[in-house]
Amino acid sequence: MKKYLLKRFIMSIITLWTIITVTFFLMHSIPGDPFKKEGKMPPAVYENLLKKYGLDKPLHEQYVIYLKNLLRGDFGDSMKSRVETVNDMIRRGFPVSAYLGLEALLIALVFGPTLGALAALYQNKVPDYISMIIAIIGISVPSFIMGTILIQFVAKNVSWLPIGGWGEFKHTLLPALAMSLMPLAYMARLMRSSMLEVLNQDYIKTAKSKGISKAAVILKHAVRNAILPIVSVLGTLISNLLVGSFVIEKIFGIPGLGSFFVKSINNRDYTLIMGTTIFYAIILITMLFLVDIAYMFIDPRIKLTKEGR
Structure with a gap:
Protein backbone atom coordinates (compact mmCIF):
# COMPACT_ATOMS: atom_id res chain seq x y z
CA MET A 1 0.00 0.00 0.00
CA LYS A 2 2.81 2.43 0.89
CA LYS A 3 4.47 1.74 -2.44
CA TYR A 4 1.27 2.50 -4.32
CA LEU A 5 0.64 5.71 -2.35
CA LEU A 6 4.20 6.88 -3.01
CA LYS A 7 3.74 6.16 -6.71
CA ARG A 8 0.46 8.09 -6.78
CA PHE A 9 2.06 11.01 -4.92
CA ILE A 10 4.95 11.20 -7.38
CA MET A 11 2.54 11.04 -10.33
CA SER A 12 0.50 13.85 -8.77
CA ILE A 13 3.62 16.04 -8.45
CA ILE A 14 4.59 15.34 -12.07
CA THR A 15 1.07 16.13 -13.25
CA LEU A 16 1.03 19.41 -11.32
CA TRP A 17 4.46 20.42 -12.66
CA THR A 18 3.27 19.68 -16.21
CA ILE A 19 0.17 21.85 -15.74
CA ILE A 20 2.27 24.69 -14.28
CA THR A 21 4.75 24.51 -17.15
CA VAL A 22 2.11 24.37 -19.89
CA THR A 23 0.12 27.20 -18.29
CA PHE A 24 3.20 29.41 -17.92
CA PHE A 25 4.49 29.06 -21.47
CA LEU A 26 1.00 29.17 -22.97
CA MET A 27 0.23 32.47 -21.25
CA HIS A 28 3.54 33.95 -22.38
CA SER A 29 2.91 32.87 -25.97
CA ILE A 30 -0.43 34.66 -26.26
CA PRO A 31 -0.22 37.71 -28.54
CA GLY A 32 -0.82 41.06 -26.92
CA ASP A 33 0.42 43.03 -23.97
CA PRO A 34 -1.25 43.13 -20.53
CA PHE A 35 -0.43 46.84 -20.23
CA LYS A 36 -1.70 48.02 -23.61
CA LYS A 37 -5.23 48.47 -22.24
CA GLU A 38 -3.87 50.98 -19.73
CA GLY A 39 -3.78 53.55 -22.50
CA LYS A 40 -0.81 55.47 -23.82
CA MET A 41 1.93 55.72 -21.19
CA PRO A 42 5.44 57.18 -21.08
CA PRO A 43 8.17 54.70 -22.13
CA ALA A 44 9.81 55.01 -18.71
CA VAL A 45 6.60 53.96 -16.95
CA TYR A 46 6.17 51.04 -19.34
CA GLU A 47 9.75 49.88 -18.69
CA ASN A 48 9.19 50.11 -14.94
CA LEU A 49 6.09 47.92 -15.22
CA LEU A 50 8.00 45.30 -17.19
CA LYS A 51 10.75 45.36 -14.58
CA LYS A 52 8.30 45.14 -11.67
CA TYR A 53 6.72 41.95 -13.02
CA GLY A 54 10.01 40.50 -14.27
CA LEU A 55 8.89 40.64 -17.89
CA ASP A 56 12.18 42.26 -18.92
CA LYS A 57 14.05 39.02 -18.19
CA PRO A 58 14.52 36.09 -20.60
CA LEU A 59 11.61 33.65 -20.59
CA HIS A 60 13.55 30.79 -19.01
CA GLU A 61 14.59 33.05 -16.11
CA GLN A 62 10.98 34.14 -15.62
CA TYR A 63 9.98 30.47 -15.50
CA VAL A 64 12.57 29.58 -12.84
CA ILE A 65 11.59 32.60 -10.72
CA TYR A 66 7.91 31.69 -11.02
CA LEU A 67 8.58 28.10 -9.90
CA LYS A 68 10.57 29.32 -6.89
CA ASN A 69 7.76 31.68 -5.91
CA LEU A 70 5.19 28.88 -6.24
CA LEU A 71 7.23 26.68 -3.91
CA ARG A 72 6.85 29.45 -1.31
CA GLY A 73 3.12 29.60 -1.98
CA ASP A 74 3.39 32.93 -3.79
CA PHE A 75 1.27 33.26 -6.94
CA GLY A 76 2.63 36.72 -7.66
CA ASP A 77 1.23 40.23 -7.97
CA SER A 78 -1.85 41.04 -9.99
CA MET A 79 -1.05 43.00 -13.13
CA LYS A 80 -4.20 45.07 -12.75
CA SER A 81 -4.91 45.42 -9.04
CA ARG A 82 -2.67 47.81 -7.12
CA VAL A 83 -3.97 46.80 -3.69
CA GLU A 84 -4.33 42.99 -3.86
CA THR A 85 -1.98 40.18 -4.81
CA VAL A 86 -3.16 37.00 -6.54
CA ASN A 87 -2.96 35.25 -3.16
CA ASP A 88 -5.25 37.88 -1.64
CA MET A 89 -7.82 37.39 -4.40
CA ILE A 90 -7.72 33.60 -4.01
CA ARG A 91 -8.12 33.91 -0.23
CA ARG A 92 -11.09 36.21 -0.74
CA GLY A 93 -12.77 34.31 -3.58
CA PHE A 94 -12.15 30.66 -2.76
CA PRO A 95 -14.18 30.49 0.50
CA VAL A 96 -17.20 31.87 -1.37
CA SER A 97 -16.82 29.33 -4.19
CA ALA A 98 -16.14 26.53 -1.70
CA TYR A 99 -19.26 27.33 0.35
CA LEU A 100 -21.41 27.40 -2.76
CA GLY A 101 -19.79 24.22 -4.07
CA LEU A 102 -20.29 22.32 -0.81
CA GLU A 103 -23.96 23.27 -0.79
CA ALA A 104 -24.33 22.06 -4.38
CA LEU A 105 -22.43 18.87 -3.51
CA LEU A 106 -24.74 18.18 -0.57
CA ILE A 107 -27.79 18.52 -2.82
CA ALA A 108 -26.23 16.18 -5.38
CA LEU A 109 -25.18 13.59 -2.79
CA VAL A 110 -28.62 13.48 -1.18
CA PHE A 111 -30.77 13.33 -4.29
CA GLY A 112 -28.47 11.77 -6.92
CA PRO A 113 -27.89 8.31 -5.39
CA THR A 114 -31.46 8.31 -4.03
CA LEU A 115 -32.96 8.83 -7.49
CA GLY A 116 -30.61 6.22 -8.95
CA ALA A 117 -31.50 3.64 -6.31
CA LEU A 118 -35.24 4.24 -6.76
CA ALA A 119 -34.86 3.92 -10.52
CA ALA A 120 -33.13 0.55 -10.11
CA LEU A 121 -35.62 -0.77 -7.54
CA TYR A 122 -38.56 0.22 -9.77
CA GLN A 123 -36.97 -0.57 -13.12
CA ASN A 124 -39.20 0.20 -16.12
CA LYS A 125 -41.82 1.75 -13.85
CA VAL A 126 -42.89 5.33 -13.16
CA PRO A 127 -40.14 6.13 -10.58
CA ASP A 128 -37.54 4.85 -13.03
CA TYR A 129 -38.86 7.01 -15.87
CA ILE A 130 -39.09 10.13 -13.69
CA SER A 131 -35.58 9.65 -12.31
CA MET A 132 -34.06 9.15 -15.73
CA ILE A 133 -35.89 12.17 -17.19
CA ILE A 134 -34.39 14.29 -14.42
CA ALA A 135 -30.98 12.74 -15.08
CA ILE A 136 -31.17 13.39 -18.83
CA ILE A 137 -32.15 17.02 -18.24
CA GLY A 138 -29.35 17.48 -15.72
CA ILE A 139 -26.72 16.07 -18.06
CA SER A 140 -28.01 17.67 -21.26
CA VAL A 141 -28.69 21.21 -20.02
CA PRO A 142 -25.56 23.21 -19.06
CA SER A 143 -25.58 24.73 -15.59
CA PHE A 144 -25.50 28.32 -16.87
CA ILE A 145 -28.62 27.71 -18.99
CA MET A 146 -30.34 26.07 -16.03
CA GLY A 147 -29.32 29.06 -13.93
CA THR A 148 -30.88 31.44 -16.44
CA ILE A 149 -34.09 29.37 -16.49
CA LEU A 150 -34.25 29.40 -12.69
CA ILE A 151 -33.76 33.17 -12.63
CA GLN A 152 -36.61 33.68 -15.10
CA PHE A 153 -38.90 31.34 -13.16
CA VAL A 154 -38.14 32.82 -9.74
CA ALA A 155 -38.38 36.41 -10.97
CA LYS A 156 -41.97 35.73 -12.06
CA ASN A 157 -43.19 33.30 -9.40
CA VAL A 158 -41.13 33.44 -6.18
CA SER A 159 -40.79 37.00 -4.95
CA TRP A 160 -39.07 36.19 -1.62
CA LEU A 161 -36.15 34.36 -3.23
CA PRO A 162 -33.37 36.67 -4.51
CA ILE A 163 -31.95 36.07 -7.99
CA GLY A 164 -28.55 37.54 -7.27
CA GLY A 165 -26.19 38.89 -4.67
CA TRP A 166 -24.40 37.32 -1.73
CA GLY A 167 -24.47 37.45 2.05
CA GLU A 168 -27.39 35.29 3.20
CA PHE A 169 -28.30 31.62 2.82
CA LYS A 170 -31.21 32.43 0.52
CA HIS A 171 -28.76 33.97 -1.96
CA SER A 194 -24.47 -0.06 -10.44
CA MET A 195 -27.55 -0.92 -8.37
CA LEU A 196 -29.04 -3.04 -11.14
CA GLU A 197 -25.80 -4.98 -11.39
CA VAL A 198 -25.57 -5.50 -7.63
CA LEU A 199 -29.20 -6.63 -7.30
CA ASN A 200 -28.47 -9.52 -9.68
CA GLN A 201 -25.48 -10.76 -7.67
CA ASP A 202 -25.64 -14.14 -5.93
CA TYR A 203 -25.00 -12.74 -2.44
CA ILE A 204 -28.13 -10.58 -2.73
CA LYS A 205 -30.19 -13.62 -3.66
CA THR A 206 -28.60 -15.56 -0.79
CA ALA A 207 -29.45 -12.80 1.69
CA LYS A 208 -33.06 -12.83 0.52
CA SER A 209 -33.27 -16.62 0.81
CA LYS A 210 -32.10 -16.41 4.44
CA GLY A 211 -35.20 -14.43 5.29
CA ILE A 212 -33.52 -11.06 5.70
CA SER A 213 -35.99 -8.25 5.18
CA LYS A 214 -36.03 -6.47 1.84
CA ALA A 215 -35.13 -3.15 3.45
CA ALA A 216 -32.11 -4.67 5.20
CA VAL A 217 -30.91 -6.35 2.01
CA ILE A 218 -31.18 -3.10 0.08
CA LEU A 219 -29.57 -0.83 2.69
CA LYS A 220 -26.89 -3.13 4.11
CA HIS A 221 -25.88 -5.01 0.98
CA ALA A 222 -27.16 -3.48 -2.25
CA VAL A 223 -26.73 0.26 -1.61
CA ARG A 224 -23.44 -0.20 0.23
CA ASN A 225 -21.83 -1.95 -2.74
CA ALA A 226 -23.62 -0.03 -5.48
CA ILE A 227 -22.39 3.32 -4.19
CA LEU A 228 -18.69 2.43 -4.65
CA PRO A 229 -18.50 3.66 -8.28
CA ILE A 230 -19.79 7.05 -7.11
CA VAL A 231 -16.95 7.29 -4.59
CA SER A 232 -14.45 6.83 -7.41
CA VAL A 233 -15.68 9.96 -9.24
CA LEU A 234 -16.16 12.13 -6.16
CA GLY A 235 -12.68 13.62 -6.49
CA THR A 236 -13.43 15.29 -9.79
CA LEU A 237 -16.96 16.30 -8.78
CA ILE A 238 -15.87 17.79 -5.45
CA SER A 239 -12.99 19.76 -6.95
CA ASN A 240 -15.23 21.13 -9.70
CA LEU A 241 -17.86 22.23 -7.20
CA LEU A 242 -15.41 23.57 -4.62
CA VAL A 243 -13.74 25.87 -7.10
CA GLY A 244 -17.15 26.82 -8.42
CA SER A 245 -18.78 27.38 -11.76
CA PHE A 246 -17.27 30.47 -13.34
CA VAL A 247 -20.32 31.24 -15.46
CA ILE A 248 -22.79 30.58 -12.62
CA GLU A 249 -20.94 33.01 -10.38
CA LYS A 250 -21.01 35.59 -13.15
CA ILE A 251 -24.75 35.13 -13.79
CA PHE A 252 -25.74 35.41 -10.12
CA GLY A 253 -23.23 38.13 -9.24
CA ILE A 254 -21.36 35.98 -6.72
CA PRO A 255 -17.92 37.28 -5.61
CA GLY A 256 -16.20 33.90 -5.87
CA LEU A 257 -13.05 32.63 -7.51
CA GLY A 258 -14.88 32.29 -10.81
CA SER A 259 -15.67 36.00 -10.96
CA PHE A 260 -11.98 36.81 -10.48
CA PHE A 261 -11.06 34.40 -13.27
CA VAL A 262 -13.54 35.95 -15.70
CA LYS A 263 -12.31 39.45 -14.86
CA SER A 264 -8.69 38.36 -15.28
CA ILE A 265 -9.42 37.18 -18.83
CA ASN A 266 -11.19 40.40 -19.74
CA ASN A 267 -8.37 42.48 -18.23
CA ARG A 268 -5.53 40.29 -19.52
CA ASP A 269 -4.30 39.87 -15.97
CA TYR A 270 -1.93 37.03 -16.83
CA THR A 271 -0.63 36.41 -13.30
CA LEU A 272 -4.19 36.07 -11.98
CA ILE A 273 -5.13 33.73 -14.85
CA MET A 274 -2.11 31.53 -14.11
CA GLY A 275 -2.69 31.68 -10.36
CA THR A 276 -6.35 30.64 -10.48
CA THR A 277 -5.63 27.93 -13.07
CA ILE A 278 -2.81 26.42 -11.01
CA PHE A 279 -4.81 26.73 -7.79
CA TYR A 280 -7.67 24.85 -9.45
CA ALA A 281 -5.21 22.17 -10.61
CA ILE A 282 -3.89 21.78 -7.05
CA ILE A 283 -7.42 21.31 -5.71
CA LEU A 284 -8.28 18.79 -8.44
CA ILE A 285 -5.11 16.71 -8.06
CA THR A 286 -5.36 16.74 -4.25
CA MET A 287 -8.99 15.60 -4.27
CA LEU A 288 -8.27 12.81 -6.75
CA PHE A 289 -5.40 11.62 -4.56
CA LEU A 290 -7.48 11.69 -1.36
CA VAL A 291 -10.46 9.96 -2.96
CA ASP A 292 -8.17 7.28 -4.35
CA ILE A 293 -6.89 6.62 -0.83
CA ALA A 294 -10.41 6.59 0.60
CA TYR A 295 -11.55 4.16 -2.10
CA MET A 296 -8.81 1.73 -1.11
CA PHE A 297 -10.03 1.71 2.51
CA ILE A 298 -13.68 1.41 1.52
CA ASP A 299 -13.10 -1.52 -0.84
CA PRO A 300 -10.12 -3.73 0.21
CA ARG A 301 -10.33 -5.57 -3.13
CA ILE A 302 -9.11 -2.42 -4.85
CA LYS A 303 -6.14 -2.25 -2.50
CA LEU A 304 -5.13 -5.82 -3.26
CA THR A 305 -5.46 -5.27 -6.99
CA LYS A 306 -3.36 -2.11 -6.98
CA GLU A 307 -0.68 -3.57 -4.73
CA GLY A 308 -0.36 -6.47 -7.13
CA ARG A 309 0.51 -4.17 -10.04
Whole structure:
Protein backbone atom coordinates (compact mmCIF):
# COMPACT_ATOMS: atom_id res chain seq x y z
CA MET A 1 0.00 0.00 0.00
CA LYS A 2 2.81 2.43 0.89
CA LYS A 3 4.47 1.74 -2.44
CA TYR A 4 1.27 2.50 -4.32
CA LEU A 5 0.64 5.71 -2.35
CA LEU A 6 4.20 6.88 -3.01
CA LYS A 7 3.74 6.16 -6.71
CA ARG A 8 0.46 8.09 -6.78
CA PHE A 9 2.06 11.01 -4.92
CA ILE A 10 4.95 11.20 -7.38
CA MET A 11 2.54 11.04 -10.33
CA SER A 12 0.50 13.85 -8.77
CA ILE A 13 3.62 16.04 -8.45
CA ILE A 14 4.59 15.34 -12.07
CA THR A 15 1.07 16.13 -13.25
CA LEU A 16 1.03 19.41 -11.32
CA TRP A 17 4.46 20.42 -12.66
CA THR A 18 3.27 19.68 -16.21
CA ILE A 19 0.17 21.85 -15.74
CA ILE A 20 2.27 24.69 -14.28
CA THR A 21 4.75 24.51 -17.15
CA VAL A 22 2.11 24.37 -19.89
CA THR A 23 0.12 27.20 -18.29
CA PHE A 24 3.20 29.41 -17.92
CA PHE A 25 4.49 29.06 -21.47
CA LEU A 26 1.00 29.17 -22.97
CA MET A 27 0.23 32.47 -21.25
CA HIS A 28 3.54 33.95 -22.38
CA SER A 29 2.91 32.87 -25.97
CA ILE A 30 -0.43 34.66 -26.26
CA PRO A 31 -0.22 37.71 -28.54
CA GLY A 32 -0.82 41.06 -26.92
CA ASP A 33 0.42 43.03 -23.97
CA PRO A 34 -1.25 43.13 -20.53
CA PHE A 35 -0.43 46.84 -20.23
CA LYS A 36 -1.70 48.02 -23.61
CA LYS A 37 -5.23 48.47 -22.24
CA GLU A 38 -3.87 50.98 -19.73
CA GLY A 39 -3.78 53.55 -22.50
CA LYS A 40 -0.81 55.47 -23.82
CA MET A 41 1.93 55.72 -21.19
CA PRO A 42 5.44 57.18 -21.08
CA PRO A 43 8.17 54.70 -22.13
CA ALA A 44 9.81 55.01 -18.71
CA VAL A 45 6.60 53.96 -16.95
CA TYR A 46 6.17 51.04 -19.34
CA GLU A 47 9.75 49.88 -18.69
CA ASN A 48 9.19 50.11 -14.94
CA LEU A 49 6.09 47.92 -15.22
CA LEU A 50 8.00 45.30 -17.19
CA LYS A 51 10.75 45.36 -14.58
CA LYS A 52 8.30 45.14 -11.67
CA TYR A 53 6.72 41.95 -13.02
CA GLY A 54 10.01 40.50 -14.27
CA LEU A 55 8.89 40.64 -17.89
CA ASP A 56 12.18 42.26 -18.92
CA LYS A 57 14.05 39.02 -18.19
CA PRO A 58 14.52 36.09 -20.60
CA LEU A 59 11.61 33.65 -20.59
CA HIS A 60 13.55 30.79 -19.01
CA GLU A 61 14.59 33.05 -16.11
CA GLN A 62 10.98 34.14 -15.62
CA TYR A 63 9.98 30.47 -15.50
CA VAL A 64 12.57 29.58 -12.84
CA ILE A 65 11.59 32.60 -10.72
CA TYR A 66 7.91 31.69 -11.02
CA LEU A 67 8.58 28.10 -9.90
CA LYS A 68 10.57 29.32 -6.89
CA ASN A 69 7.76 31.68 -5.91
CA LEU A 70 5.19 28.88 -6.24
CA LEU A 71 7.23 26.68 -3.91
CA ARG A 72 6.85 29.45 -1.31
CA GLY A 73 3.12 29.60 -1.98
CA ASP A 74 3.39 32.93 -3.79
CA PHE A 75 1.27 33.26 -6.94
CA GLY A 76 2.63 36.72 -7.66
CA ASP A 77 1.23 40.23 -7.97
CA SER A 78 -1.85 41.04 -9.99
CA MET A 79 -1.05 43.00 -13.13
CA LYS A 80 -4.20 45.07 -12.75
CA SER A 81 -4.91 45.42 -9.04
CA ARG A 82 -2.67 47.81 -7.12
CA VAL A 83 -3.97 46.80 -3.69
CA GLU A 84 -4.33 42.99 -3.86
CA THR A 85 -1.98 40.18 -4.81
CA VAL A 86 -3.16 37.00 -6.54
CA ASN A 87 -2.96 35.25 -3.16
CA ASP A 88 -5.25 37.88 -1.64
CA MET A 89 -7.82 37.39 -4.40
CA ILE A 90 -7.72 33.60 -4.01
CA ARG A 91 -8.12 33.91 -0.23
CA ARG A 92 -11.09 36.21 -0.74
CA GLY A 93 -12.77 34.31 -3.58
CA PHE A 94 -12.15 30.66 -2.76
CA PRO A 95 -14.18 30.49 0.50
CA VAL A 96 -17.20 31.87 -1.37
CA SER A 97 -16.82 29.33 -4.19
CA ALA A 98 -16.14 26.53 -1.70
CA TYR A 99 -19.26 27.33 0.35
CA LEU A 100 -21.41 27.40 -2.76
CA GLY A 101 -19.79 24.22 -4.07
CA LEU A 102 -20.29 22.32 -0.81
CA GLU A 103 -23.96 23.27 -0.79
CA ALA A 104 -24.33 22.06 -4.38
CA LEU A 105 -22.43 18.87 -3.51
CA LEU A 106 -24.74 18.18 -0.57
CA ILE A 107 -27.79 18.52 -2.82
CA ALA A 108 -26.23 16.18 -5.38
CA LEU A 109 -25.18 13.59 -2.79
CA VAL A 110 -28.62 13.48 -1.18
CA PHE A 111 -30.77 13.33 -4.29
CA GLY A 112 -28.47 11.77 -6.92
CA PRO A 113 -27.89 8.31 -5.39
CA THR A 114 -31.46 8.31 -4.03
CA LEU A 115 -32.96 8.83 -7.49
CA GLY A 116 -30.61 6.22 -8.95
CA ALA A 117 -31.50 3.64 -6.31
CA LEU A 118 -35.24 4.24 -6.76
CA ALA A 119 -34.86 3.92 -10.52
CA ALA A 120 -33.13 0.55 -10.11
CA LEU A 121 -35.62 -0.77 -7.54
CA TYR A 122 -38.56 0.22 -9.77
CA GLN A 123 -36.97 -0.57 -13.12
CA ASN A 124 -39.20 0.20 -16.12
CA LYS A 125 -41.82 1.75 -13.85
CA VAL A 126 -42.89 5.33 -13.16
CA PRO A 127 -40.14 6.13 -10.58
CA ASP A 128 -37.54 4.85 -13.03
CA TYR A 129 -38.86 7.01 -15.87
CA ILE A 130 -39.09 10.13 -13.69
CA SER A 131 -35.58 9.65 -12.31
CA MET A 132 -34.06 9.15 -15.73
CA ILE A 133 -35.89 12.17 -17.19
CA ILE A 134 -34.39 14.29 -14.42
CA ALA A 135 -30.98 12.74 -15.08
CA ILE A 136 -31.17 13.39 -18.83
CA ILE A 137 -32.15 17.02 -18.24
CA GLY A 138 -29.35 17.48 -15.72
CA ILE A 139 -26.72 16.07 -18.06
CA SER A 140 -28.01 17.67 -21.26
CA VAL A 141 -28.69 21.21 -20.02
CA PRO A 142 -25.56 23.21 -19.06
CA SER A 143 -25.58 24.73 -15.59
CA PHE A 144 -25.50 28.32 -16.87
CA ILE A 145 -28.62 27.71 -18.99
CA MET A 146 -30.34 26.07 -16.03
CA GLY A 147 -29.32 29.06 -13.93
CA THR A 148 -30.88 31.44 -16.44
CA ILE A 149 -34.09 29.37 -16.49
CA LEU A 150 -34.25 29.40 -12.69
CA ILE A 151 -33.76 33.17 -12.63
CA GLN A 152 -36.61 33.68 -15.10
CA PHE A 153 -38.90 31.34 -13.16
CA VAL A 154 -38.14 32.82 -9.74
CA ALA A 155 -38.38 36.41 -10.97
CA LYS A 156 -41.97 35.73 -12.06
CA ASN A 157 -43.19 33.30 -9.40
CA VAL A 158 -41.13 33.44 -6.18
CA SER A 159 -40.79 37.00 -4.95
CA TRP A 160 -39.07 36.19 -1.62
CA LEU A 161 -36.15 34.36 -3.23
CA PRO A 162 -33.37 36.67 -4.51
CA ILE A 163 -31.95 36.07 -7.99
CA GLY A 164 -28.55 37.54 -7.27
CA GLY A 165 -26.19 38.89 -4.67
CA TRP A 166 -24.40 37.32 -1.73
CA GLY A 167 -24.47 37.45 2.05
CA GLU A 168 -27.39 35.29 3.20
CA PHE A 169 -28.30 31.62 2.82
CA LYS A 170 -31.21 32.43 0.52
CA HIS A 171 -28.76 33.97 -1.96
CA THR A 172 -27.09 30.58 -2.39
CA LEU A 173 -30.16 28.46 -3.12
CA LEU A 174 -30.59 29.14 -6.84
CA PRO A 175 -26.91 29.01 -7.86
CA ALA A 176 -26.33 25.89 -5.73
CA LEU A 177 -29.32 24.18 -7.33
CA ALA A 178 -28.12 25.10 -10.83
CA MET A 179 -24.63 23.80 -10.05
CA SER A 180 -25.88 20.59 -8.44
CA LEU A 181 -28.00 19.31 -11.34
CA MET A 182 -25.15 17.95 -13.46
CA PRO A 183 -23.40 15.95 -10.69
CA LEU A 184 -26.82 14.93 -9.35
CA ALA A 185 -27.82 13.54 -12.74
CA TYR A 186 -24.46 11.82 -13.23
CA MET A 187 -24.67 10.17 -9.80
CA ALA A 188 -28.25 9.07 -10.47
CA ARG A 189 -27.34 7.31 -13.72
CA LEU A 190 -24.21 5.78 -12.21
CA MET A 191 -26.12 4.58 -9.14
CA ARG A 192 -28.90 3.09 -11.25
CA SER A 193 -26.58 1.00 -13.43
CA SER A 194 -24.47 -0.06 -10.44
CA MET A 195 -27.55 -0.92 -8.37
CA LEU A 196 -29.04 -3.04 -11.14
CA GLU A 197 -25.80 -4.98 -11.39
CA VAL A 198 -25.57 -5.50 -7.63
CA LEU A 199 -29.20 -6.63 -7.30
CA ASN A 200 -28.47 -9.52 -9.68
CA GLN A 201 -25.48 -10.76 -7.67
CA ASP A 202 -25.64 -14.14 -5.93
CA TYR A 203 -25.00 -12.74 -2.44
CA ILE A 204 -28.13 -10.58 -2.73
CA LYS A 205 -30.19 -13.62 -3.66
CA THR A 206 -28.60 -15.56 -0.79
CA ALA A 207 -29.45 -12.80 1.69
CA LYS A 208 -33.06 -12.83 0.52
CA SER A 209 -33.27 -16.62 0.81
CA LYS A 210 -32.10 -16.41 4.44
CA GLY A 211 -35.20 -14.43 5.29
CA ILE A 212 -33.52 -11.06 5.70
CA SER A 213 -35.99 -8.25 5.18
CA LYS A 214 -36.03 -6.47 1.84
CA ALA A 215 -35.13 -3.15 3.45
CA ALA A 216 -32.11 -4.67 5.20
CA VAL A 217 -30.91 -6.35 2.01
CA ILE A 218 -31.18 -3.10 0.08
CA LEU A 219 -29.57 -0.83 2.69
CA LYS A 220 -26.89 -3.13 4.11
CA HIS A 221 -25.88 -5.01 0.98
CA ALA A 222 -27.16 -3.48 -2.25
CA VAL A 223 -26.73 0.26 -1.61
CA ARG A 224 -23.44 -0.20 0.23
CA ASN A 225 -21.83 -1.95 -2.74
CA ALA A 226 -23.62 -0.03 -5.48
CA ILE A 227 -22.39 3.32 -4.19
CA LEU A 228 -18.69 2.43 -4.65
CA PRO A 229 -18.50 3.66 -8.28
CA ILE A 230 -19.79 7.05 -7.11
CA VAL A 231 -16.95 7.29 -4.59
CA SER A 232 -14.45 6.83 -7.41
CA VAL A 233 -15.68 9.96 -9.24
CA LEU A 234 -16.16 12.13 -6.16
CA GLY A 235 -12.68 13.62 -6.49
CA THR A 236 -13.43 15.29 -9.79
CA LEU A 237 -16.96 16.30 -8.78
CA ILE A 238 -15.87 17.79 -5.45
CA SER A 239 -12.99 19.76 -6.95
CA ASN A 240 -15.23 21.13 -9.70
CA LEU A 241 -17.86 22.23 -7.20
CA LEU A 242 -15.41 23.57 -4.62
CA VAL A 243 -13.74 25.87 -7.10
CA GLY A 244 -17.15 26.82 -8.42
CA SER A 245 -18.78 27.38 -11.76
CA PHE A 246 -17.27 30.47 -13.34
CA VAL A 247 -20.32 31.24 -15.46
CA ILE A 248 -22.79 30.58 -12.62
CA GLU A 249 -20.94 33.01 -10.38
CA LYS A 250 -21.01 35.59 -13.15
CA ILE A 251 -24.75 35.13 -13.79
CA PHE A 252 -25.74 35.41 -10.12
CA GLY A 253 -23.23 38.13 -9.24
CA ILE A 254 -21.36 35.98 -6.72
CA PRO A 255 -17.92 37.28 -5.61
CA GLY A 256 -16.20 33.90 -5.87
CA LEU A 257 -13.05 32.63 -7.51
CA GLY A 258 -14.88 32.29 -10.81
CA SER A 259 -15.67 36.00 -10.96
CA PHE A 260 -11.98 36.81 -10.48
CA PHE A 261 -11.06 34.40 -13.27
CA VAL A 262 -13.54 35.95 -15.70
CA LYS A 263 -12.31 39.45 -14.86
CA SER A 264 -8.69 38.36 -15.28
CA ILE A 265 -9.42 37.18 -18.83
CA ASN A 266 -11.19 40.40 -19.74
CA ASN A 267 -8.37 42.48 -18.23
CA ARG A 268 -5.53 40.29 -19.52
CA ASP A 269 -4.30 39.87 -15.97
CA TYR A 270 -1.93 37.03 -16.83
CA THR A 271 -0.63 36.41 -13.30
CA LEU A 272 -4.19 36.07 -11.98
CA ILE A 273 -5.13 33.73 -14.85
CA MET A 274 -2.11 31.53 -14.11
CA GLY A 275 -2.69 31.68 -10.36
CA THR A 276 -6.35 30.64 -10.48
CA THR A 277 -5.63 27.93 -13.07
CA ILE A 278 -2.81 26.42 -11.01
CA PHE A 279 -4.81 26.73 -7.79
CA TYR A 280 -7.67 24.85 -9.45
CA ALA A 281 -5.21 22.17 -10.61
CA ILE A 282 -3.89 21.78 -7.05
CA ILE A 283 -7.42 21.31 -5.71
CA LEU A 284 -8.28 18.79 -8.44
CA ILE A 285 -5.11 16.71 -8.06
CA THR A 286 -5.36 16.74 -4.25
CA MET A 287 -8.99 15.60 -4.27
CA LEU A 288 -8.27 12.81 -6.75
CA PHE A 289 -5.40 11.62 -4.56
CA LEU A 290 -7.48 11.69 -1.36
CA VAL A 291 -10.46 9.96 -2.96
CA ASP A 292 -8.17 7.28 -4.35
CA ILE A 293 -6.89 6.62 -0.83
CA ALA A 294 -10.41 6.59 0.60
CA TYR A 295 -11.55 4.16 -2.10
CA MET A 296 -8.81 1.73 -1.11
CA PHE A 297 -10.03 1.71 2.51
CA ILE A 298 -13.68 1.41 1.52
CA ASP A 299 -13.10 -1.52 -0.84
CA PRO A 300 -10.12 -3.73 0.21
CA ARG A 301 -10.33 -5.57 -3.13
CA ILE A 302 -9.11 -2.42 -4.85
CA LYS A 303 -6.14 -2.25 -2.50
CA LEU A 304 -5.13 -5.82 -3.26
CA THR A 305 -5.46 -5.27 -6.99
CA LYS A 306 -3.36 -2.11 -6.98
CA GLU A 307 -0.68 -3.57 -4.73
CA GLY A 308 -0.36 -6.47 -7.13
CA ARG A 309 0.51 -4.17 -10.04
